[in-house]
Amino acid sequence: MPRATAALCLAACVFAVVPVAAFAAGAAPPLKAGSFEPPRAAPDFVLAGSDGSALQLSKLHGKVVLMSFGYTHCPAVCPTTLATLAEARRSLGKDAGAVQVVFVTVDPERDDAATMRQYVAAFDPSFLGATGKPEALAAVRRSYGVVARKVPLGDGYGVDHSSSIFLIDREGRLRAQMPYGRDARDFAHDVRLLLAS
């Protein structure tokens, strides 16, 4: 075998073997999102689901859950986030069925279950909205470190709120938190890793 060909073969073997060896050694590739170490159990809750039934987070075990907090009157952040998540989910192909997007309202005054259903379905019919009493929603926000504050906006009001998206693995552990503005490919990358782990 010519020396150049042998060198190319050796390089190809090294590139092929190193990632496998790293994976076998337990060195999983890092997530694009901010990851928690060690992960804790995602705080459970029961809220009113946009599909008309009670939405209990722990009932979603077995799926990777992407959860964001927002409201249907949100002018920019929430539509962008949900469109990104819809794109990420579409890009996953057959794995999309193992992913559940949950959108928890920070504006229960205006976001009842029917409004949430119509809103989230415009992005992806599989998405679930969650609403409830203000105190129940506030407790959920506290348990995830989410802040929301009503602010005057035109004739009405808006809500300033945390914009990160929480990534929960199939065992119900809160694994990571993706900052707002990241690409759909970043979500797809992390979901694939969570599905494989």
Place this chain on the structure above:
Amino acid sequence: MLALVGVAAAAAAWAALAPITVASRDELFAIPQGTWARRMAGDKVEILPATIRLTLGVNDVLLLRNLDDVPQVFGPALIMPGQSFRLPFEVASTYSFACTAHASGQLQVVVDPMPQPGWPALRWRLRRWLR
């Protein structure tokens, strides 16, 4: 004298042209144990600066660690005692996060591109040495 100038020129050339390598790309901020107790006692404890500067390829992973005994909202995340939050950045930009640990309610993370060889790398090294 000439030798001194030569050494300085060589050092500047090295600082400008040598590849930037680091042992770890983590920029660590830790909440020490007892922080909550100190806050409860009225002590104004500031751990995270209002603006954090990172550089791609050098220190582009924000690592927040809670060594205190109670959960803490630290930067963009609620971090449990003994837990870490590791946030990598891949795009140079300015990021704003809601952060209740700051009076402004905001934390800014400025991520600079990797300094190019030449004057940018020299300036970057000088800034780092002077820090």
